[in-house]
Structures are given as C-alpha cells and as structure tokens.
Amino acid sequence: MKHDTHLIDSLAAITGHANVVADADACLLASSDIFPWPGRIPADLVVRPGSTEETARVMALLQKTGNSVVPRGAGLSYTGGAVPHSACVVIDTARLDTIDIHAEDLYVTAGAGVTWEKLAAALKPLGLRATQSSPISGSVTTVGGLASNGVPGGLDGVIGLTAVLADGTVVSTGSSAASTGSAFQRYAGPDLTGLFLGDCGAFGIKTSITLRLATEPAAAFASFGFAQAGHMLAAMSAVVRQRLVARAFSMDQARGRSATTIDAGDAAGIVGAVARNAGSIGGALKDVAQLAFRRNVLHEAAWSLHLVIEGANEAIAQAQLELARAICVENGTEMDNVVPKTMRAKPFSIRGFLGVDGERWVPVHGIVPMSRAAACHAALDAHLLKNAATLASAGIKYSWLISSSGAYISIEPMFYWHDELDPIHFAHLSERNRTRFGGRPANLAARALVTQMRGELRDIMDAHQAVHAQLGRFYRYTDQMTVESGDFVRRIKQALDPQGRMNPGVLGL
Numbered sequence: 001m002k003h004d005t006h007l008i009d010s011l012a013a014i015t016g017h018a019n020v021v022a023d024a025d026a027c028l029l030a031s032s033d034i035f036p037w038p039g040r041i042p043a044d045l046v047v048r049p050g051s052t053e054e055t056a057r058v059m060a061l062l063q064k065t066g067n068s069v070v071p072r073g074a075g076l077s078y079t080g081g082a083v084p085h086s087a088c089v090v091i092d093t094a095r096l097d098t099i100d101i102h103a104e105d106l107y108v109t110a111g112a113g114v115t116w117e118k119l120a121a122a123l124k125p126l127g128l129r130a131t132q133s134s135p136i137s138g139s140v141t142t143v144g145g146l147a148s149n150g151v152p153g154g155l156d157g158v159i160g161l162t163a164v165l166a167d168g169t170v171v172s173t174g175s176s177a178a179s180t181g182s183a184f185q186r187y188a189g190p191d192l193t194g195l196f197l198g199d200c201g202a203f204g205i206k207t208s209i210t211l212r213l214a215t216e217p218a219a220a221f222a223s224f225g226f227a228q229a230g231h232m233l234a235a236m237s238a239v240v241r242q243r244l245v246a247r248a249f250s251m252d253q254a255r256g257r258s259a260t261t262i263d264a265g266d267a268a269g270i271v272g273a274v275a276r277n278a279g280s281i282g283g284a285l286k287d288v289a290q291l292a293f294r295r296n297v298l299h300e301a302a303w304s305l306h307l308v309i310e311g312a313n314e315a316i317a318q319a320q321l322e323l324a325r326a327i328c329v330e331n332g333t334e335m336d337n338v339v340p341k342t343m344r345a346k347p348f349s350i351r352g353f354l355g356v357d358g359e360r361w362v363p364v365h366g367i368v369p370m371s372r373a374a375a376c377h378a379a380l381d382a383h384l385l386k387n388a389a390t391l392a393s394a395g396i397k398y399s400w401l402i403s404s405s406g407a408y409i410s411i412e413p414m415f416y417w418h419d420e421l422d423p424i425h426f427a428h429l430s431e432r433n434r435t436r437f438g439g440r441p442a443n444l445a446a447r448a449l450v451t452q453m454r455g456e457l458r459d460i461m462d463a464h465q466a467v468h469a470q471l472g473r474f475y476r477y478t479d480q481m482t483v484e485s486g487d488f489v490r491r492i493k494q495a496l497d498p499q500g501r502m503n504p505g506v507l508g509l
C-alpha cells in the first residue's frame with residue numbers, strides 16, 4: 001500500500017520515528033496470531049507508544065484521521081482478536097513495560113506490555129506473586145493481553161486498570177479512579193474494571209493493569225492415572241468442589257506424550273528450575289530424566305490427572321493432599337508427580353505452540369458447569385470419533401487438555417497437522433527448529449478441515465452451556481445473547497467508541 005507520510009510523521013512526533021513501523025514484513029507479523037485466518041489483512045502501520053500519555057495522543061490523532069485500531073500484546077492467541085480483518089493501525093503495547101510494586105499493600109501496577117515471566121521475576125525476590133493465574137505462554141505474552149482475553153479461571157486477581165478510549169480519553173478504574181486514590185482496591189463503587197476485562201480491546205486500550213499480590217504459599221503435588229474420562233472428570237470435580245486444589249489439569253495419553261517429550265535445550269532449563277524449587281539438583285535431574293525418557297506412567301494411563309495444592313505451610317498443603325488423594329484413588333492409580341512439580345517450577349513456555357515434529361497446533365476450548373462436563377466431553381469425543389477416518393486421512397491428530405481451578409471445567413481439544421508455518425512461529429523458534437520445520441508446503445485441505453472441526457466442536461460446547469475465554473473473532477458473544485442483553489453491550493460500545501474504530505469485529509461488535 002502507499003503510505004500516508006503525513007500520518008507517519010504526525011505519529012512519529014508523538015512516539016519517535018523508531019516506534020512507527022510501515023515495513024511490510026513487520027506489519028504482517030504484527031497482524032497475525034498463531035492460526036492462519038483466511039480473512040486477515042496486514043496492518044497499514046504499527047505504532048509503539050511508550051506511555052499512557054503517548055497512547056492517548058496517538059488515539060486522539062487516529063480518531064481525527066478516521067483510522068481503526070487493533071491493540072496487540074504478543075499476538076500469541078488463536079481466536080483472531082489481534083488479527084485485523086479491515087484496514088487499521090496496530091497499537092503494539094511492548095513499550096508499556098513499567099512495574100510498580102506496592103509490597104505492603106499487596107498490589108502491583110504493571111504496564112500492559114509486561115510479560116508474565118518478567119512480572120514473576122520482579123516479584124520473586126520479595127517472596128510475592130500475583131494471585132491472578134497466568135497463561136503458560138507467559139514467557140512472551142502480556143499482562144494486557146490476558147486482561148483483554150480472559151482466562152478460564154477468571155480475572156478476579158485484576159483489581160484495577162488504566163485504559164485509553166477511542167477518542168484518547170484516559171480513564172482509571174477501581175480505587176485509583178479517585179483523584180487522590182491509591183490502586184489497592186477493586187471494589188469502590190460499580191465494578192468498572194470488570195467492564196474492560198475480556199473485552200478483546202473492543203472498549204479501549206489498557207495501558208496498565210493493577211494486580212493483587214500474595215505471599216508465595218507452600219505447595220504439594222500429586223498425579224493419578226485413570227482408565228476412563230468419566231472417572232477422571234468425577235475426581236477433578238470432587239477435589240474442586242471441596243476447594244482442595246489450586247489447580248487440577250488432565251491430559252489424555254497423546255497430550256501427555258507430547259508434553260513430556262523435551263529436547264536437550266529444554267531439559268537444561270527444566271533441571272535448573274526444578275532444582276531451584278526443590279533445592280536439589282539430583283532430584284531435579286531425576287524428574288527431568290523421567291520426562292525425557294518417558295518412563296512415566298503417563299504413557300500407560302488413558303487420562304492423567306495432576307493436582308497442585310497450596311497451603312499456608314507444607315503441613316497444611318500435605319493434609320489437603322491426603323484428602324484429595326483419598327478421592328482420586330477411588331478410581332485412579334497414583335503415579336509420579338513429576339508433571340505438576342515441573343510445571344510449578346517452570347510455569348512459562350511456548351514450546352507447545354507447535355507439535356513435537358513441528359506440526360501446526362490449535363486448540364478450541366469450552367468452559368462448562370461441572371454438571372455438564374462429562375456429557376460435553378462425551379459429545380465432543382463422539383464427534384471426533386465419527387470423523388476419525390477423515391481426520392486421519394488428512395494427517396490431522398488431536399489430543400485433550402482438561403482443567404479447573406474453580407467451579408467450572410475447561411475442556412480443550414487441540415489439533416496438530418503438518419502445514420506451512422507463519423512468520424510469528426519463526427519469530428519464536430530456535431535456529432535449529434527454524435531449519436527443521438521451515439520450508440513445509442501449505443496444506444490447505446487439512447487447514448480447511450481443522451477450521452471446520454473447530455467450529456463444530458465450539459457449537460457442541462455451546463450446546464452444553466459453554467462460555468469461553470479469548471472470545472476474539474471466533475467464539476460467539478453478543479450474537480448468542482438475549483436481545484436486551486446484546487443491546488446493552490452495544491449501548492456501552494456506542495458510548496465508548498461511537499465510530500466503531502476499536503478493534504472492529506471482536507465480540508461480534
């Protein structure tokens with residue numbers, strides 16, 4: 001496209017020339033997530049404001065020039081929320097990277113572009129962590145991206161935020177909205193923080209997020225194998241109902257195999273992390289050897305269930321573990337706890353964004369009431385089995401991740417298939433894997449089948465009362481609401497973004 005040099009100069013006057021990018025490759029990279037969306041359009045420009053004030057000036061300018069805007073964290077999602085489908089300027093939040101810790105009052109205000117790993121590293125020396133659960137992708141994904149996408153366990157750990165509206169107005173929510181306020185409390189009148197959470201950027205650009213902190217608790221770990229999904233789901237629901245676990249997650253055999261297949265580079269990092277947590281390099285090596293050489297029972301059980309249990313001290317965590325164990329051994333068999341222990345020690349990795357042989361990967365999830373989980377899983381399973389021959393002949397494999405950390409079960413089938421990779425994959429691959437996995441031809445037939453299956457699985461989930469995180473442009477929101485509720489959301493959108501320029505198309509708006 002022909003670039004509007006006047007616009008570029010005006011934006012550069014706010015952010016500096018280095019932070020207004022018109023290069024075609026950079027615009028393409030900043031316009032993708034990890035799924036190959038057919039309707040995607042590269043951004044006209046990418047702008048990287050360095051503060052709330054710069055973001056406000058950029059937005060006011062773009063409102064005047066009539067440009068649409070797509071906010072972006074790391075772009076490591078798969079529901080199209082960060083993928084422009086019409087001409088736009090991408091606002092990349094990478095430079096919004098400040099971290100302001102208030103240890104005594106137990107909160108931190110982080111710039112929207114701060115990664116979860118960077119935040120955890122800043123809090124760790126103080127013995128603190130954010131109570132908000134963070135994504136596995138947090139080695140590169142951002143606090144602003146999660147606040148905008150949501151996460152199955154909810155966003156109760158977010159207690160306030162600052163957002164820039166479409167016309168450049170800056171608003172703060174929670175107790176910091178008061179002109180003399182401190183950011184320590186979310187509930188200070190109507191919950192305006194909640195309005196912006198999970199909005200996929202439809203209502204404004206978050207420039208900073210305030211998160212509740214807590215001291216790092218003691219933890220205990222346990223894993224169990226189950227022959228049947230129904231037994232595993234019943235055990236997961238029971239430990240969650242009794243509030244015994246901080247997190248429960250389950251993998252089928254195929255997922256277990258890929259989760260425990262690690263190369264030498266990953267192994268070194270995992271040994272270090274586990275040893276730091278356990279205080280023993282010998283124990284860490286044993287754990288990693290079990291992962292690397294696949295001696296774990298994980299490969300024998302149809303379903304493995306992994307529990308992370310937290311308590312004020314080790315004795316309390318262990319006592320809760322005993323209660324959870326009594327539930328799980330009713331129909332399950334205890335196995336080595338290396339998987340939850342390792343994930344606790346090394347919580348962030350994007351290794352899984354491709355299959356072990358460099359296959360493309362994409363999940364689809366539904367968050368269902370516990371009472372519907374078994375039926376929903378059975379219906380999804382039946383649909384996949386009905387299509388098993390078609391999937392196999394197209395070279396498409398699938399596996400499952402099922403998890404909970406509250407009164408819900410998240411069910412997440414994930415697909416793997418050989419296909420051409422995108423620049424966003426190459427941006428995060430090691431040199432070795434770039435060579436190994438690069439140059440594969442586009443596999444349009446498999447891609448189309450995965451696209452179709454994802455839609456069908458989403459519909460089955462929705463028939464079982466599912467809700468979704470990461471609504472983006474894939475999951476339904478306003479288009480499955482009652483008329484009045486949908487109108488209510490549209491009225492809010494109209495008030496905040498009357499010209500419809502904030503991430504058009506997300507949330508069905």
Ligand SMILES: Cc1cc2nc3c(=O)[nH]c(=O)nc-3n(C[C@H](O)[C@H](O)[C@H](O)COP(=O)(O)OP(=O)(O)OC[C@H]3O[C@@H](n4cnc5c(N)ncnc54)[C@H](O)[C@@H]3O)c2cc1C
Pocket residue numbers: 033034070071072073074075076077078080081082093112134135136137140141142143144145146147148149150151152200201202204205206207349350351352353469470472503506
């Ligand atoms: C390997 C891998 C593992 C993953 N694990 C998890 C997991 O454990 N749990 C989970 O929930 N998800 C997971 N995800 C999905 C995804 O990484 C998360 O949803 C993550 O929070 C996205 O963050 P991001 O910075 O990449 O956001 P992006 O993808 O850049 O953006 C997400 C959405 O938010 C909007 N947005 C981004 N920043 C802002 C902002 N500052 N203001 C307003 N809108 C904004 C974007 O427009 C888009 O609609 C995983 C993905 C991968 C590839």
